[in-house]
Amino acid sequence: MAKKIPEKVVSRLTFYHSIVSEFIEQNKKNITSSQLAQRLNIDDSQVRKDFKLLNEVGRCRVGYCTKDLKENIEKTLGFSNKRNAFIVGAGHLGLALAKYDKFDNYGLNILALFDNDPLKIDMQINEKKIYHIAKLPELACELNVDIAILTVPKPFAQDVADFLIESGIRYIWNFTPCVLNAPEHIKVWNENLMASFLQFACKEID
Amino acid sequence: MAKKIPEKVVSRLTFYHSIVSEFIEQNKKNITSSQLAQRLNIDDSQVRKDFKLLNEVGRCRVGYCTKDLKENIEKTLGFSNKRNAFIVGAGHLGLALAKYDKFDNYGLNILALFDNDPLKIDMQINEKKIYHIAKLPELACELNVDIAILTVPKPFAQDVADFLIESGIRYIWNFTPCVLNAPEHIKVWNENLMASFLQFACKEID
Numbered sequence: 001m002a003k004k005i006p007e008k009v010v011s012r013l014t015f016y017h018s019i020v021s022e023f024i025e026q027n028k029k030n031i032t033s034s035q036l037a038q039r040l041n042i043d044d045s046q047v048r049k050d051f052k053l054l055n056e057v058g059r060c061r062v063g064y065c066t067k068d069l070k071e072n073i074e075k076t077l078g079f080s081n082k083r084n085a086f087i088v089g090a091g092h093l094g095l096a097l098a099k100y101d102k103f104d105n106y107g108l109n110i111l112a113l114f115d116n117d118p119l120k121i122d123m124q125i126n127e128k129k130i131y132h133i134a135k136l137p138e139l140a141c142e143l144n145v146d147i148a149i150l151t152v153p154k155p156f157a158q159d160v161a162d163f164l165i166e167s168g169i170r171y172i173w174n175f176t177p178c179v180l181n182a183p184e185h186i187k188v189w190n191e192n193l194m195a196s197f198l199q200f201a202c203k204e205i206d
Numbered sequence: 207m208a209k210k211i212p213e214k215v216v217s218r219l220t221f222y223h224s225i226v227s228e229f230i231e232q233n234k235k236n237i238t239s240s241q242l243a244q245r246l247n248i249d250d251s252q253v254r255k256d257f258k259l260l261n262e263v264g265r266c267r268v269g270y271c272t273k274d275l276k277e278n279i280e281k282t283l284g285f286s287n288k289r290n291a292f293i294v295g296a297g298h299l300g301l302a303l304a305k306y307d308k309f310d311n312y313g314l315n316i317l318a319l320f321d322n323d324p325l326k327i328d329m330q331i332n333e334k335k336i337y338h339i340a341k342l343p344e345l346a347c348e349l350n351v352d353i354a355i356l357t358v359p360k361p362f363a364q365d366v367a368d369f370l371i372e373s374g375i376r377y378i379w380n381f382t383p384c385v386l387n388a389p390e391h392i393k394v395w396n397e398n399l400m401a402s403f404l405q406f407a408c409k410e411i412d
Contacts, residue, residue: 007401007405010401010404010405011398011401014398014400014401014404015385015396015398018383018384018385019385022384022385039385039387040385041390041394077404078404091302092298092299092301092302092305093298093299093302095298096297096298096299096302099298100383100399102383102399102400103400103403106400106403106404108403171406173402173403173406177224177306177308178224178228179221179224179225179228179245179246181245184247187406188247189402189405189406190221191399191402192217192220192221193306193308193397194220194308194309194312195213195216195217195220196379196395196397197309197312197314197379198216198220198283198284198312199213199216199395200377200379200393200395
């Protein structure tokens, strides 16, 4: 990403990207700011303001050209900077994330999963293999992976995080409900489902 | 929630809550703002500023009393306002969310799951039963549920959302990668994993 874009704008740009992709699948050549705004229940002017952050906005006679708009969002959000990652924990959440095809489109390549359950080792999920966790240090080095998506059960979260850090992982996207202890040079991004829910519940539900 | 609390503060309060709960489990009676700050890699002063939003801060001789602090965060974030919800889609993500015990603590009661796969119907997951989706309108009415957590595969997302709305669901927490079409009186909260990742990737990874 060339410029620093506020978090909420990044979020909206990914939604615009989804809607525009859908329009392209339906062979629609144009999209208007009202069509985008209506779908997200926001104001037209918000959409136009967000688009000022795009490198080129791809405006055409009737609204925006869907193809150009999609490309510009991808360029602005840096989808082409490919990053390799491992999923650590092949439970329901790990498997759900391994099957989440959108990661690929957005520049996140999940190369493999890791678990300690012998029954899961060597299984394939969405063309990604599940390895024993003991193989992680070797594969992280070999495949040059420094991002791990952590989806192990809560009681193991800290121990597994420590092991990842020893194995050369520098970025942990933490889906466990633990707040991990990590040295300062390790970046931990806590995915906070409960905060999302509380926001939703407080804002919208009387 | 009595006062309007900014999104980022809600997020941090839930993290403080996790850390304080862990201290209580370890029988620790006190916690300092530095202990909280260090764990989240933020500044002490941020923690103290956030605590000004709590109803009572539970300050004691050495930092804060863990028990009081936990209760105050719960009160401030309204964890005691119980809300009932259904999970719609019993794939990996639906099952992962059904097993996410934290929802209970935070006031979200998942009462049941729904799917259309005959092999899954009547299975139990974390003491919650999976019903055929056709049963949803009746059960939503009977159990007074108007929140649905949508975790079906992308191609079915819009049709299932339409069905939920016809069935009396008014709040949809959307985990599918679709931006749903919904009438204005229906509140849709789009969980945006990709935006999280892009934030993480842009801020932290060179």
